[in-house]
Amino acid sequence: xxxxxxxxxxxxxxxxxxxxxxxxxxxxxxxxxxxxxxxxxxxxxxxxxxxxxxxxxxxxxxxxxxxxxxxxxxxxxxxxxxxxxxxxxxxxxxxxxxxxxxxxxxxxxxx
Amino acid sequence: xxxxxxxxxxxxxxxxxxxxxxxxxxxxxxxxxxxxxxxxxxxxxxxxxxxxxxxxxxxxxxxxxxxxxxxxxxxxxxxxxxxxxxxxxxxxxxxxxxxxxxxxxxxxxxxxxxxxxxxxxxxxxxxxxxxxxxxxxx
Numbered sequence: 001x002x003x004x005x006x007x008x009x010x011x012x013x014x015x016x017x018x019x020x021x022x023x024x025x026x027x028x029x030x031x032x033x034x035x036x037x038x039x040x041x042x043x044x045x046x047x048x049x050x051x052x053x054x055x056x057x058x059x060x061x062x063x064x065x066x067x068x069x070x071x072x073x074x075x076x077x078x079x080x081x082x083x084x085x086x087x088x089x090x091x092x093x094x095x096x097x098x099x100x101x102x103x104x105x106x107x108x109x110x111x
Numbered sequence: 112x113x114x115x116x117x118x119x120x121x122x123x124x125x126x127x128x129x130x131x132x133x134x135x136x137x138x139x140x141x142x143x144x145x146x147x148x149x150x151x152x153x154x155x156x157x158x159x160x161x162x163x164x165x166x167x168x169x170x171x172x173x174x175x176x177x178x179x180x181x182x183x184x185x186x187x188x189x190x191x192x193x194x195x196x197x198x199x200x201x202x203x204x205x206x207x208x209x210x211x212x213x214x215x216x217x218x219x220x221x222x223x224x225x226x227x228x229x230x231x232x233x234x235x236x237x238x239x240x241x242x243x244x245x246x247x248x249x
Contacts, residue, residue: 056221
C-alpha cells in the first residue's frame, strides 16, 4: 500500500509517496494535487526518493499534476528520483518536461 | 541452450492484490538470479508491469484473474502473462509514445521502449498470453 506524506515548505506542498506510484496509487496523487490547488497552494514538489516503482499510470498522474498546477499559475516539480524512476522518465522522453531535481530544496528554490 | 536459474508461477486476482503479488514475485526472482543488474531488473519489471496493468485495466469488465510466470535464465529473462478469453479490444494499439502533455496512453509504448524486449501473443481456448523476453548482456 502506498502512503503519501505531506509537508508545506515556503508555500510549496511537498508530497512524499512511499511505495509504488502505479495504477493503484495514481488516482490519490491526482486528488492530492487537485485539493492543494483548490486550497490555493499551486507550487508542488513530489519527492520520489521512497517510490519503489513508477509505472505509466504514476507518470500520467505527475503530468496531470503539472498541467493542473500550471493552469493555476504554479508548477509541479519532481526531486530525488530513483534509478528506476529515471529509467521510466528516460524511456518516455519526459525528462525535459519533468526535470528531476537532485534535492527537494533545489526543486523548491529553482526559479 | 539457456540454463534456467529460477522459474516462478502465481495465480493472481484483484488489482492491488495482484500487483503487490507480482512485485513480490519479482523480488523472489532476483533472489534466485542475483547476478542480474539493476538496470536489467528495472527494464524487465517495467515491461512486465505495463503489460500486467494493460491486462488488468482492459479486462476489468470480463475477468478478475490472471496468471504470471517469471523465469530467469543465464542469458535472458522471460515472463508469461495469461488471462481468460481473447485479447481485449484495444490491447494491441497505442504502441507509439503519445505527446508530452498526454496524461495516459504510455503503457505499451513504455514497455516497447525497453529496447531488448520482445512481445508475442497467442489466443486459444484456454485464454490469451503475452510473452516478454529480455536478453541479458553477456
